[in-house]
């Protein structure tokens with residue numbers, strides 16, 4: 677089956693001239709790019725899929741090192757690496773994480789589990805060693821501990837590193853799945869993982885070779901590009917835009933009281949217990965971070 681990629685994503689005519697993609701058995705294939713050559717990296721990115729069923733085979737140390745190294749080559753704010761990565765090998769901890777993260781058994785079964793932490797602890801510990809507060813007092817400069825902006829910056833670093841890990845794994849044929857529920861139950865996670873005040877778990881990644889043929893898993897659709905990609909200024913969507921944007925989107929959740937798609941998504945995701953717990957947990961973490 678062939679389908680022109682540009683029709684699906686609504687690319688401009690100019691873009692169509694430069695890129696020709698076709699859809700073949702759940703795979704976007706690049707026939708031609710600007711340079712008229714097949715591009716393996718673009719093909720890899722276009723065909724990545726979240727993998728939740730893992731072959732139990734362990735990853736080799738070399739594979740794990742390659743994934744970690746890929747993560748560490750990610751861009752990082754000021755090259756300060758405001759993140760840390762915890763590799764969870766302990767099966768008891770993995771099992772507990774599976775429960776704490778909204779009961780997702782694939783976490784227990786993943787051969788490799790990495791938790792990406794937004795981490796300002798390391799730098800502020802170093803500032804202490806370097807007597808930074810003392811020098812600030814001497815020169816009449818206000819010494820500040822990490823604030824909201826530092827948390828967001830550290831989250832940027834951690835997530836960019838995480839995505840590099842995903843792409844590196846993908847290049848090795850290893851599938852991955854993000855788990856945002858790691859932001860829940862902060863008090864329990866702090867004890868379990870020895871997390872300190874200026875360390876926040878922003879994402880967890882499960883890795884493993886896919887079970888069966890990955891080609892058989894369909895790519896998940898995306899909204900049309902015109903609703904995501906704006907030029908020069910933000911465009912708030914109108915009712916008509918939403919009608920068009922959601923025209924091929926089906927209800928994802930079994931919610932009796934939902935009378936339309938928006939209500940279905942709200943009740944299914946944002947009003948679900950795990951979202952409520954995430955809101956509570958993140959509030960606690962931010963309060964402790966900035967206090």
Ligand SMILES: Cc1cc2nc3c(=O)[nH]c(=O)nc-3n(C[C@H](O)[C@H](O)[C@H](O)COP(=O)(O)O)c2cc1C
Pocket residue numbers: 724725726727728780853854855856857895896
């Ligand atoms: C921030 C983030 C959190 C996610 N959390 C979960 C999760 O808790 N459990 C899960 O199975 N998938 C999770 N996913 C995977 C998404 O469901 C998946 O990326 C989405 O359905 C699109 O599918 P694709 O990655 O195959 O394109 C998460 C993805 C992201 C980016």
